[in-house]
Amino acid sequence: MVGAVIQSGRVLYMRHCSHCHGTAGDGNGPTAQYLYPRPRDYRHGVFKFTSTNDMSKVSREDLLRVLRYGIPGTYMPSFLLMKDEELTAIVEYVRFLSMRGEFERKLVNELASDYSEEAVESRLKDEQRADIVGELAKFLAEDVPGVVDGIGAELEESWVAADSDEAKIVPSVPRVPDSEESRRRGRELYLSKTLNCADCHGIDGAGNGPQTVAFEKNPITNVPYDEPGLHDVWDNLNQPRNLHTGIFRGGRRPIDLFCRIHAGIKGSRMPSFKNTPHEDIWHIVNYVLSIPFEPEPGATGVASAPAAPATEAAAPAAGE
Numbered sequence: 573m574v575g576a577v578i579q580s581g582r583v584l585y586m587r588h589c590s591h592c593h594g595t596a597g598d599g600n601g602p603t604a605q606y607l608y609p610r611p612r613d614y615r616h617g618v619f620k621f622t623s624t625n626d627m628s629k630v631s632r633e634d635l636l637r638v639l640r641y642g643i644p645g646t647y648m649p650s651f652l653l654m655k656d657e658e659l660t661a662i663v664e665y666v667r668f669l670s671m672r673g674e675f676e677r678k679l680v681n682e683l684a685s686d687y688s689e690e691a692v693e694s695r696l697k698d699e700q701r702a703d704i705v706g707e708l709a710k711f712l713a714e715d716v717p718g719v720v721d722g723i724g725a726e727l728e729e730s731w732v733a734a735d736s737d738e739a740k741i742v743p744s745v746p747r748v749p750d751s752e753e754s755r756r757r758g759r760e761l762y763l764s765k766t767l768n769c770a771d772c773h774g775i776d777g778a779g780n781g782p783q784t785v786a787f788e789k790n791p792i793t794n795v796p797y798d799e800p801g802l803h804d805v806w807d808n809l810n811q812p813r814n815l816h817t818g819i820f821r822g823g824r825r826p827i828d829l830f831c832r833i834h835a836g837i838k839g840s841r842m843p844s845f846k847n848t849p850h851e852d853i854w855h856i857v858n859y860v861l862s863i864p865f866e867p868e869p870g871a872t873g874v875a876s877a878p879a880a881p882a883t884e885a886a887a888p889a890a891g892e
């Protein structure tokens with residue numbers, strides 16, 4: 573049964589998704605090189621726009637939403653015209669590709685820590701090659717099955733947990749109604765030293781804060797990137813959003829923005845603000861939804877409503 577769903581998901585995926593996301597889900601299909609942002613590489617097990625807590629994986633519902641509505645302002649299209657059972661089958665296949673990819677990456681990392689070419693090279697300073705080879709043979713024969721089971725169990729658990737109620741972000745207070753006062757409070761929080769949204773998004777939300785021109789180091793290799801600005805876990809340049817555009821990739825409903833701020837945008841440098849009181853998050857949401865109606869810094873003349881984004885939404889729903 574499950575096998576049949578994944579199989580039909582695979583057929584649909586190959587037809588509709590693989591030219592961008594690649595047959596293995598590595599985000600590297602033939603069309604991908606022309607696109608920015610790049611199609612998602614599923615093999616990290618990381619998805620950006622989720623309604624789950626910062627440490628949780630993506631839920632089936634989140635994946636379904638991305639398929640239905642696409643990701644506005646990017647090349648990720650909407651598949652709203654597909655039947656529900658087709659979409660659910662594709663979701664299962666994406667989960668399968670993601671789990672398989674992450675499993676392989678974890679296994680390789682496990683081996684690489686002691687037995688990669690570099691690791692062996694540095695161990696040879698005070699160990700004999702024959703000893704290392706012997707140890708590796710023993711590791712492969714005796715420990716690998718346990719390691720494989722361990723990685724598999726851990727992965728399965730995290731994917732199952734993502735669909736549970738505990739993983740879901742639920743605001744502890746209802747949405748604070750939009751008002752001048754609430755937006756003002758939101759802007760104060762936005763500029764505050766504790767939250768410091770402006771450090772990335774800029775004082776006026778134009779996506780031009782100091783971090784966008786600093787040279788960042790790759791957190792794993794510690795080597796600075798060639799170009800200034802922020803990068804995501806896939807090593808792509810990934811600058812903070814210009815909040816004047818009125819396009820919200822993870823959805824423009826107030827609850828979508830609440831989740832973006834609460835959990836951050838996974839895999840990107842947009843951090844989680846889960847320790848911020850929920851009432852304050854709502855004030856920030858009200859402020860963020862009002863930014864597209866503010867004049868952009870450098871722009872002259874009177875503030876005007878933004879042009880309707882290409883997908884999903886018309887002008888942002890500040891009063892929704």
Ligand code: HEC
Binds near residue numbers: 611648
């Ligand atoms: C024309 C290219 C293109 C096609 C076709 C396409 N995608 Fe995407 N997809 C993208 C891009 C680009 C992104 C990344 C957008 C971003 O990072 O904001 C993306 C992101 C995603 C994400 C990540 C969402 C998240 O929260 O991180 C999923 C899941 C996804 N696509 C699934 C699919 C599936 C399934 C199909 C086929 C039914 C598909 N895509 C077809 C370009 C495409």
Ligand code: HEC
Binds near residue numbers: 813820832833841860
């Ligand atoms: C360290 C840098 C950083 C900080 C601090 C930061 N952001 Fe972001 N933010 C980003 C990046 C990078 C993105 C784009 C991520 C992506 O879509 O791949 C982003 C995207 C967003 C988006 C777009 C969401 C969407 O659906 O398109 C909003 C809204 C946002 N940030 C609001 C905020 C607010 C409010 C704060 C402060 C509470 C904040 N950010 C703090 C880096 C930052």
